[in-house]
Amino acid sequence: MGIEQQPDWQKVVEFHGHVCPGLAIGYRLAKAALMALGYENPEDGDLVTIAESDRCTIDPFQIVLGCTMGKGKLHMNVTGKQAFTVGCRKKGLAVRVVQLPHEYSAESDALTKKVMSGKASDVEYRMFKKERENRIQEILTMPDAALLKVETVASVLPEKETIYNSPCCAYCGEQVMEPWTRLRDGKISCIQCAVTANR
Numbered sequence: 001m002g003i004e005q006q007p008d009w010q011k012v013v014e015f016h017g018h019v020c021p022g023l024a025i026g027y028r029l030a031k032a033a034l035m036a037l038g039y040e041n042p043e044d045g046d047l048v049t050i051a052e053s054d055r056c057t058i059d060p061f062q063i064v065l066g067c068t069m070g071k072g073k074l075h076m077n078v079t080g081k082q083a084f085t086v087g088c089r090k091k092g093l094a095v096r097v098v099q100l101p102h103e104y105s106a107e108s109d110a111l112t113k114k115v116m117s118g119k120a121s122d123v124e125y126r127m128f129k130k131e132r133e134n135r136i137q138e139i140l141t142m143p144d145a146a147l148l149k150v151e152t153v154a155s156v157l158p159e160k161e162t163i164y165n166s167p168c169c170a171y172c173g174e175q176v177m178e179p180w181t182r183l184r185d186g187k188i189s190c191i192q193c194a195v196t197a198n199r
């Protein structure tokens with residue numbers, strides 16, 4: 001079965017809303033991390049992801065590994081690299097997966113810029129789409145060793161999600177979790193109300 005028929009790839013595409021090279025890379029990285037940690041089913045692992053990128057590549061980590069923002073299993077440490085550390089609390093293991101350098105040709109770069117600026121002709125746009133499709137295919141079928149590296153890292157996992165008290169802001173009456181409260185004239189304030197007072 002090709003990757004495109006895999007149910008988890010289909011779920012990723014549905015969640016992300018389009019197919020793009022970044023999504024394909026994220027998918028391969030997430031799967032490589034899962035394999036390196038020795039799991040077939042991500043739910044067995046109680047996994048946590050620390051993402052160094054907030055672009056398309058991040059979504060497969062939410063869907064394939066179940067490391068969603070809302071569950072407190074996705075932490076951001078943006079460095080501008082296509083790199084993700086995935087930790088497993090159960091095994092006390094963590095791996096960092098990184099995309100290996102890839103450069104598009106100068107022509108292909110110029111074409112992308114033209115399309116992004118909205119000045120491409122129909123022919124150029126079709127060429128761009130074809131190139132992109134080829135690149136996505138390439139990413140989905142390339143061997144791991146040509147696409148990415150996996151390194152074992154000392155397990156530095158964020159703490160389990162903490163439950164906070166949520167007092168009401170004395171100014172707008174809305175509830176706010178304690179770490180985000182401020183003091184304004186000696187009273188508990190939310191960030192918005194505290195900022196307004198400083199203007």
Ligand SMILES: [Zn+2]
Binds near residue numbers: 016018
């Ligand atoms: Zn995308």
Ligand SMILES: [Zn+2]
Binds near residue numbers: 169173174189190192
């Ligand atoms: Zn307020």
